[in-house]
């Protein structure tokens with residue numbers, strides 16, 4: 001295993017906005033005393049954290065069904081057979097085909113998983129955005145070169161131990177003993193809706209849902225004043241971090257001050 005992978009676990013197979021690979025060294029000491037527990041990520045995104053912590057048991061959820069469909073296919077040892085090129089015409093043809101599968105209710109098949117990977121690697125900034133009709137509408141990216149993977153068998157063994165669900169965070173069936181790491185879309189102060197439609201009311205419901213969980217909880221978010229007050233009011237311990245420059249959910253690359261809110265069982 002290359003040195004980097006040995007330290008932080010295998011890399012996510014996808015580019016995912018808000019990825020927390022950089023947080024893994026800070027999360028490891030919080031997780032290790034609980035490593036006998038099941039790790040639950042209600043907002044698993046690109047899996048950077050779970051792949052970094054490598055739990056024996058995990059329940060991984062995301063509201064994005066295409067992302068979860070891709071992971072479920074990874075569990076079968078996915079091999080990509082579609083032609084992949086960094087080419088605008090091919091990108092828009094595959095985007096149209098993917099949207100056709102979505103419309104025909106066939107978005108849970110292998111073809112949709114293959115196209116999802118290609119669109120993620122080739123589209124603008126790895127963004128995953130849909131219009132009101134549920135169509136993927138991210139434009140072609142601006143990469144000079146893309147190294148596409150075709151053989152994902154290395155992930156098969158790792159993911160085979162983990163369970164995947166797709167739905168809103170409140171539907172995740174938590175067990176009292178679970179260790180929960182929650183990484184919701186960033187709170188964007190002074191705006192009612194974030195780009196992903198995660199509202200301030202969602203942030204408050206999440207905080208209260210986490211506060212009710214009897215097991216250990218770690219939450220990460222942007223350290224806006226209202227997030228800090230919310231978790232302080234609910235009795236969480238707070239720690240602050242400077243995030244490195246990376247794409248956030250809006251494609252913006254400015255660094256952000258982030259907060260971890262911790263609750264012991």
Ligand SMILES: C[S@@+](CC[C@H](N)C(=O)[O-])C[C@H]1O[C@@H](n2cnc3c(N)ncnc32)[C@H](O)[C@@H]1O
Nearest residue numbers: 018019020043045046047048063168169183185
């Ligand atoms: C900041 S990203 C998580 C990144 C992840 N921790 C990583 O390191 O790759 C937030 C994720 O929350 C998901 N999401 C948004 N609203 C949600 C909801 N109501 N319930 C569950 N997941 C949601 C998004 O699809 C996105 O993948």
